[in-house]
Amino acid sequence: MKFTVIGYWHGYPEAGEASSGYLIEKDDFRLLIDCGSGVVSQLQNYCPIEEIDALIFSHYHHDHFSDLGVLQYARLLHNTWKAEEKKLVAYGHLLDKEKYNLISYEPHVTAIPYNPEKVLNVGPFSISFLKTKHPSPCFAMKITDGNTTIVYTADTSYFQELHQFALDCDLLVAECTFYEHQDPTAAGHMNSRDVGILAQKANTKQLLLTHLPHFGDRNQLVQQVESYYQGPLELASTGWIFEK
Numbered sequence: 082m083k084f085t086v087i088g089y090w091h092g093y094p095e096a097g098e099a100s101s102g103y104l105i106e107k108d109d110f111r112l113l114i115d116c117g118s119g120v121v122s123q124l125q126n127y128c129p130i131e132e133i134d135a136l137i138f139s140h141y142h143h144d145h146f147s148d149l150g151v152l153q154y155a156r157l158l159h160n161t162w163k164a165e166e167k168k169l170v171a172y173g174h175l176l177d178k179e180k181y182n183l184i185s186y187e188p189h190v191t192a193i194p195y196n197p198e199k200v201l202n203v204g205p206f207s208i209s210f211l212k213t214k215h216p217s218p219c220f221a222m223k224i225t226d227g228n229t230t231i232v233y234t235a236d237t238s239y240f241q242e243l244h245q246f247a248l249d250c251d252l253l254v255a256e257c258t259f260y261e262h263q264d265p266t267a268a269g270h271m272n273s274r275d276v277g278i279l280a281q282k283a284n285t286k287q288l289l290l291t292h293l294p295h296f297g298d299r300n301q302l303v304q305q306v307e308s309y310y311q312g313p314l315e316l317a318s319t320g321w322i323f324e325k
């Protein structure tokens with residue numbers, strides 16, 4: 082199972098980069114998690130866009146959702162020019178029906194709602210969900226191929242159930258939008274202290290800090306997290322890979 086960071090910025094992408102997007106691959110199956118601004122452009126450095134088999138959204142904030150429209154056009158144009166029918170299956174939750182309805186773009190993109198109470202099987206992956214604490218309904222995801230487990234917090238402030246959900250995972254991809262001295266709760270995000278405590282309580286084997294802030298010295302996030310969590314950790318960067 083191979084995990085690649087396509088984009089990792091909070092709110093908007095910096096020049097030549099992307100906001101939230103992560104590629105998970107196994108046995109030639111490619112799942113894209115979130116599709117924020119800049120993801121369609123960046124993605125092409127790692128695989129042809131038409132090779133994405135499935136897409137899943139944690140929630141519908143622009144920094145996770147805004148490249149959906151151009152991804153739909155990419156599939157339309159590919160299918161038209163190549164006379165192929167490469168369908169993309171895209172999953173989203175139904176807690177914002179208006180946004181969910183934007184996902185479907187038949188016959189090129191088929192929308193399927195996920196039930197967060199149930200495990201969703203997508204290609205070789207099983208995905209379970211946990212509703213997060215965020216202004217827009219949002220779901221953390223636990224993705225496993227039966228051997229390796231990756232937990233993606235998506236956007237959330239810290240809450241107890243999160244570390245149980247992430248317990249003993251191989252890789253925790255945790256949003257770390259604020260520095261330790263900042264109170265992230267009202268915005269529905271975590272600061273470096275929250276992430277450190279989460280990773281330590283979850284006993285995660287490896288930690289990736291993502292959804293990173295545009296301001297301040299981001300290396301300080303690593304130092305701040307290290308006061309609470311002693312395992313291996315890194316800041317997300319474009320093209321960062323985890324493989325196991």
Ligand SMILES: [Zn+2]
Nearest residue numbers: 142215217236
């Ligand atoms: Zn959000």
Ligand SMILES: [Zn+2]
Nearest residue numbers: 092142144236
């Ligand atoms: Zn976000």
